[in-house]
Amino acid sequence: MRTETSAAPLIVFRIGFGLMMLLSIIRFWAYGWIYKLYIFPDFFFSYRYFEWVKPLGEWTYALFAVAGLSAFCVMIGYRYRIAILVFFLSFTYIELMDKTTYLNHYYFVSLLAFLLVFIPIPAGLGAAERRKSANTFYRNALRIFVGVVYFYAGLAKLNSDWLLHAQPLATWLPGRDHFPLVGPLFRERWVHFAFAWAGAIYDLAIPFLLWWRRSRPVAFVLVVVFHVMTWVLFPIGMFPWIMIVSALIFFDDDAHRSIVASLRAVLPRFGTRTKTRRTGPYRAPALAQAAIVAVLAYHLLFPFRHLLQQDELFWTENGFRFSWRVMLIEKAGMATFRVEDRAGDQRITVNNREFLSTFQEKQMSTQPDFLLEFGHFLADHYRAQGFTEPAVYVESYVALNGRMSRAYVDPTVDLTTISPDDPPRTWLLPFEEDIYGF
Numbered sequence: 001m002r003t004e005t006s007a008a009p010l011i012v013f014r015i016g017f018g019l020m021m022l023l024s025i026i027r028f029w030a031y032g033w034i035y036k037l038y039i040f041p042d043f044f045f046s047y048r049y050f051e052w053v054k055p056l057g058e059w060t061y062a063l064f065a066v067a068g069l070s071a072f073c074v075m076i077g078y079r080y081r082i083a084i085l086v087f088f089l090s091f092t093y094i095e096l097m098d099k100t101t102y103l104n105h106y107y108f109v110s111l112l113a114f115l116l117v118f119i120p121i122p123a124g125l126g127a128a129e130r131r132k133s134a135n136t137f138y139r140n141a142l143r144i145f146v147g148v149v150y151f152y153a154g155l156a157k158l159n160s161d162w163l164l165h166a167q168p169l170a171t172w173l174p175g176r177d178h179f180p181l182v183g184p185l186f187r188e189r190w191v192h193f194a195f196a197w198a199g200a201i202y203d204l205a206i207p208f209l210l211w212w213r214r215s216r217p218v219a220f221v222l223v224v225v226f227h228v229m230t231w232v233l234f235p236i237g238m239f240p241w242i243m244i245v246s247a248l249i250f251f252d253d254d255a256h257r258s259i260v261a262s263l264r265a266v267l268p269r270f271g272t273r274t275k276t277r278r279t280g281p282y283r284a285p286a287l288a289q290a291a292i293v294a295v296l297a298y299h300l301l302f303p304f305r306h307l308l309q310q311d312e313l314f315w316t317e318n319g320f321r322f323s324w325r326v327m328l329i330e331k332a333g334m335a336t337f338r339v340e341d342r343a344g345d346q347r348i349t350v351n352n353r354e355f356l357s358t359f360q361e362k363q364m365s366t367q368p369d370f371l372l373e374f375g376h377f378l379a380d381h382y383r384a385q386g387f388t389e390p391a392v393y394v395e396s397y398v399a400l401n402g403r404m405s406r407a408y409v410d411p412t413v414d415l416t417t418i419s420p421d422d423p424p425r426t427w428l429l430p431f432e433e434d435i436y437g438f
Contacts, residue, residue: 012260014116015263085117105242108242157200316428343388410429
């Protein structure tokens with residue numbers, strides 16, 4: 001069994017990944033989101049166990065500059081092993097600064113960058129010309145990583161809201177009826193179901209269609225069409241382009257050699273560094289292999305942690321993040337906090353905008369861990385304002401996937417008595433419906 005292959009697929013993947021990340025950082029900077037999301041707000045929501053990760057004030061710009069520069073170095077292959085490590089650390093720090101900005105593709109980038117830390121990829125384009133210059137283990141690891149994202153997104157769509165009610169697409173698509181020609185179709189119920197079922201089938205099937213050589217060209221066309229369509233219809237940033245570029249890893253050596261040859265023709269000085277101390281294939285050291293296997297095992301298992309919970313996943317979102325559940329829920333809500341002093345007669349109704357941006361308040365109003373964290377913050381804040389024993393209560397309502405709004409948090413529960421380790425069902429009001437699925 002052949003264990004070596006051309007390094008061209010890895011080189012193309014490195015260039016594509018670095019380019020997408022560089023464009024992402026430039027886009028974030030150009031739209032003014034660094035200031036709007038990480039400097040302007042006074043309060044930031046933290047991930048559990050990463051409460052120490054905070055924005056760096058004006059130095060946050062430097063952090064983004066480091067991420068962008070390291071992405072550029074990854075793209076051109078300059079000090080690749082150092083560059084990919086620096087990118088992983090800087091980008092992940094950015095992702096952890098405020099939970100409000102969580103997106104599946106940010107997590108995808110962080111986890112993929114961590115995987116790439118253990119994959120040696122030649123710096124120059126010359127290695128792509130050698131027939132056996134890389135271990136197939138690395139390329140297959142990347143194929144599995146990308147394939148799992150698609151397949152798990154498909155599994156997540158096998159739920160009753162998506163398949164039987166076409167939600168949340170039935171909520172979103174009518175808002176796109178302004179599109180020329182096809183716009184009126186987005187109000188049609190059958191179109192909502194067509195999109196829902198086609199999306200589930202696509203996600204479940206596309207990894208296998210990409211892996212099979214005969215179906216690969218058609219599958220890649222489907223990848224491009226699917227992601228361009230989602231980019232046009234929904235504001236999901238760079239994710240479609242990242243997935244299109246990532247899907248190239250499924251193509252064979254000759255296709256990647258052609259891409260490399262085109263790059264050398266257009267940019268003759270790009271990647272001219274072809275000398276290497278290695279004379280044989282880039283074999284996988286045992287430690288690197290073990291690390292890659294561990295990352296893939298985590299990648300396969302962590303998304304199913306919600307099965308250990310008794311809560312309704314879409315209601316509590318306990319285990320929802322980091323599990324490739326893409327565009328499955330639409331929540332709208334409101335939350336009014338009341339702070340009372342148990343040792344006195346002080347009482348205040350909180351104006352959330354005194355502490356949160358509009359975007360933060362929107363995210364906070366529908367997610368239990370946000371509500372709890374903000375409640376504890378308010379207790380500390382008003383304790384500093386003279387409340388001796390502050391108690392925090394919240395009156396909140398949430399509408400999930402087209403349902404009528406209903407009470408969310410038990411308004412009689414003092415949030416200061418709740419720990420992040422307490423199951424959400426102990427302080428959230430019951431959903432009283434069943435959403436069947438994975």
